[in-house]
Amino acid sequence: MTTDFPAADLAHEAAPVPTPTITVWEGESLFSRLIRTVILPLIGSKQVLRDVDRHARQLARTRLKGETPPPARVSRRYKITEKTFAGAKALFVEPKRGTAKRTIIYIHGGAYVAHLMYHQWHLVEGLASWNDARVIVPHYPLAPEHDWRPAFAMMMALYESVLSEVGADQITLTGDSAGGGFALSFAQLLRDEGQPLPAKLVLFSPWLDLREDNPAQAALDCDDPMLARPVLVWSAQKWAGETPLDDPRISPVLGDIRGLPPTLVFSGTADLLHSDSLDLIARAQRANCAMRLVIGERMTHAWSVLTTREAKRLHAETAAFLR
Template sequence: MSQQQRAVLDAMLRDGPLDLGGDVERQRAIFAEMMSHFPLPDDVTTADGELGGIPVMSLTAGSDSSNGTLLYFHGGAYAIGSARQAAGLTAELARRTGTTAISVDYSLAPEASFPAPVDEAVTAYRALLEQGTPAERIVFAGESAGAGLAITTAVAIKATDLPQPAAVYAASPWADLTVSGESATTNTTSDPSVTVEGLRRRAQDYVGDSDPAHPLASPVFADLTGLAPLLIQAGGNEILLDDATRLATRAAAAGVHVTLEITPDVPHVFVSFATILEEAHDALTVASAFIRKALGAPAERTA
């Protein structure tokens, strides 16, 4: 059954209208239209708000949100998407972990460039702490560019007076904006939704005149010493596969408690498709256990 599921998902992504490297305004509209066809379950509650002046959306799912807070960062190559458009995956993580998710609507490129999203993420985290949520009750999480932003935020706060969160969960992280990993060559035909050309165009939009290898843009080049425990999940068919593996290697060399999980034959951000892909459901089960353990919460009940 799983092989059939993977084939259906691959075809859906290859035939989809989204072009990561296309005109940004058009791609934003296409992505918004795509995501409008996936309504949230009835037990998901959302509320718009702000943290330190940064717009956020809070989400709870189900009856239990007592275990802590997910500070979430959506994907979209720093140019597309929003907290609301990523609410499906965010809410699923909140449900499985018994947390409140706070998804940060950071500024998008090219209107806002690096390091604005990193600065906004740090500001939101500081405000969350100042509101009384202790660091040990907060986990950073995100997918794709949002996963990269979760990690660079953890790197950035090392230069401040802020403590590290309890953990960081990174799903299919875009962690190298130079797009120099080997999988950017070897996985060009196997990745059904991401292209090297599209990534490079969006990277240029984001970094502008800055160095794409700057450690707060590309955490594969950062000093990761002192980071919170880290779980990285990625798919074997991703162009960005080497972003995940190199990031894990650097984190381990820096003494970070890091877990790397690569699922074969699945695409970028495959965890978003838990309703149709068994591997995604299984990966989110692992991620939820990691987050619950980091927060000192009881294990998820599976029965």
């Protein structure tokens, strides 16, 4: 189901008034249910994320391996080049044939401490193929070695470079999980500094409130087979550094969302961070911002990176939104 932002009554030729909307996708495919109820519990990521020391050891081993390279199928279909901005690299994923119709900047998640993971390449590939797009993937500086500041500096250098090539109306800013929060924070920064804004924002299972003190998370924790608060709290503190967690650059849901581009948000009811998206749409409703929240019933955190029927529907909805 696709719902356009309703327009205002044009009888008096008034400008359209953006109206936030919420759409609920019901049902769950067998594969998605298998992931939620069997595969994710067997992997045991929730148990790891409850133990900060265990997570830190596992993270150190993973980080030693470096960034996950593009799968062979992506390398076959797309030309991948590397560029450096403010000392950090970004991958440019472009069609080998034809010309990209738009540029999508995709900021990967991982609680601000993890490299781009294998399954997130599914999301990169989907964004590129469904939207005939060039997808730019920043490998931004991570915590705990860095706080948020070097990552923002890198993103600003990248964004200004892209602006020199294409107009802002050809740029979409996206992100999943922590990357979704980063995308929203960065859009707020662009607005506040008077920079040209991207045409659209798309946030997948975004992490928007790093204070991690929302009482609504208690109920969501029972249904979430993946995330746990202890490591989220640790990661938030490392990313924030000396900056208070309620600073909008850290927790963008607490910032001013007026004047931002039209925004599409995807969130699932089996996601510990679902309350963040509910808070965001509530703020959009109070401020009459152009925002749409798609709620996937029983969808887990980061369902956008999977190859399920629901993820394909998510890509189709995103493509319709970007047209």
